Amino acid sequence: MTTHEDTPGRAAGEEAAPMPHRRAPRPPSFVHVTQLSDLIAQARSYPQGVARADLVESLSMGRNAVDRRLRTAVEMGLLVPAGRGVSTGGRAPEMWRFNPDAATILTLSVSYRRTTAALMSIGGHVLERVTWDAGLLDEPAQVLADAVGHLTTLRSARPDLPPPWGVGVGLPTPVDFRDGSIVRPVAGTNGLTSWTGLPLRRTLAEALQLSVWVDDEVNLMALAAASRVGAPKDLLYIRFSLGLGMGIVSSGQVHRGAGAASGEIAHIQMAGASGPSCRCGRRGCLETVVSGGAMEQAASTPQALKTSSYLRAVMSKQNEIRDIDVFRGVAQGDRVCVRIATEAADRLAIVLAVVTTTYNPGEIVLGGDVTASGQLFAQVVGQALRRRVLPSTSERLRIRMGDPDDALIGACRLAADRLLSPHVMHTWLAHGSPVGVDELVTHKRQDA
Structure with missing residues (x-):
């Protein structure tokens, strides 16, 4: 015989009242x-x-x-x-500050030949990182597979820290900021076509189950420079690595242009049809004479190798000379490297004189691989530029070297800015954090 225990407060045989449904978090206004x-x-x-x-x-x-x-x-x-704070006559006021350790952000910086993944505080400090030799010149499938693996490892590397809220990504190529898609950089670019149209954001978001924001690397570098305490509201950031790029900050905001092509100074024709062949398919572009790639060619000539024991040693060790080697040679005082860098800086100043006169920034920051050269490059650019512009343009202009981590810092800043923006916060605030909020993982627009 089967017996039923009476439930307190309910008569025997009476059906239990249905459990009330748990209400979803009520979103704030x-x-x-x-x-x-x-x-x-x-x-x-x-x-x-x-x-x-x-x-x-x-x-x-x-x-x-x-x-x-x-x-x-x-x-x-x-x-x-x-x-x-400081008292103005009465009781000293209570002060409040942003907590840079409130959350963490995953960042990914893809350059042409190497990639860095990092775990960072939401305040922009690198906590853990890993760098490997692969980048935009390699097949995207393998680069992304390695990136997901490293980001996944970094995500759990510090269980003592808050979990990552999102991912910031930078690449040295134009990005449509509306949806984070990679646009074709230049008409004749070789080796990068497999990246064009790649669903980078969706791939990373689905693999990591986090929201992802993507931008051109130099825009992120400019964002990092603009976020420094005391930075001017208007500045230019010149990325001088294997390629050449420029980021523009106007009234404190990164300017991306109508077609994601603002700052493409690399393909301004300087020498016309008689100049060197450029990767864009034309001739005489600025990048053919002012870039890390141009410096590699100049440093690899028989005359340069004959004159520089430093360059001969580098060539003997790795059978090639890369732009970073030339910049390191500048820091070590190698005369050939210094000459190559000085000529490049003087040529760059010609274009910057036009841009600076037009835009009148308060600061020009030089970043990328060039940061390995020390202060000499910035000094030469500054001297050559000031000779070419009016005092009214240069009197308030500062020229400085950037931070080697500007790309990572900018990627972190981008993700943090978006996660703390009104529209995105409105999506996750009722949940307590952005972690695990499906709508953020699947959102198609990153500029909302």
């Missing part, structure tokens, strides 16, 4: 999220901390609204106390 995003952005711009009164004034929000958004940001771990 878009106004709330926008105000929260603005408050976090304001705190990010003041690494030493910002007072509540300053937030009220700069954000044009009431004190109560600021208090509520501030409380939310602190509960999320995105803002933390920063001590007391």
Whole structure:
């Protein structure tokens, strides 16, 4: 005989009431999220901390609204106390700052010959990295397979840290920022056609189950430079590696142009039809005389090898000379490398004089492989440029070398900026973090 135990509070034989459905997290209003995003952005711009009164004034929000958004940001771990500020007569105000360790970001920097994957804090500090010899000149399937493997390993390399919120990716080729797709760089480019139209974002997002943002490497470098404390609102970033590229920051924002081709100074024709053949299929482009590739050719000539014991040693060891070897030779004071770099810097200054006069930036940053040369290259560019422009153009112009990690820092900054933007935050805020939110993994537009 089968017996049924009576459930307390219910008569024998009475059917149990259906369990109530668990409600999905109620999304906050878009106004709330926008105000929260603005408050976090304001705190990010003041690494030493910002007072509540300053937030009220700069954000044009009431004190109560600021208090509520501030409380939310602190509960999320995105803002933390920063001590007391300077007193203006009364009690010293409480200060709050952005927490750079609140989350982590995975980054991927694909250059022509090598690729670096890194785990970074959301504040832009490299925590773990791995670099391997493969890049845009290699088949994309293998490069992406290796990238997914390394990013997966990095993702779990530091269990003591918060999980990655997203992925930032940079490549030295034009990218359609609307959807992160790779566009054909130049008409005659050889070796890169297999990357054109590649669903890079979708491949990485599906493999890692994280949101992914992709941009041209030099745009990311420019974003990194613009994010430095005290950086001017208008600047130019020159990537001088195997190829040549320029990133433009205007009023604090990266300028990408109508067709993802802004800053393509590499293919400005300098010598006309009589110049050297360029990878774009034309002749006389700037990149044929001012680039790491041009410097490799100049350093590999019999005359250069005969004159430079440094270059002979490099050639003997690896049977080729790469641009990074020339830049390292400059840092070591090799006369042939210095001459090659000085000639390239002087030629570059001719084009920069036109761009600088037109745009009037507050800063020109030189990055990429050229950072291995030390300060000499920036000094030569600066001297040659100032001879070619008016004092009114150059008097407030600073020319400096970039950071070797600018591509990674910019990729991290891009992902963090997008994840903390109002539209994206509105998608994940009710879930507590972006991790595991399907809509972010599958979204087709990355500029929303």
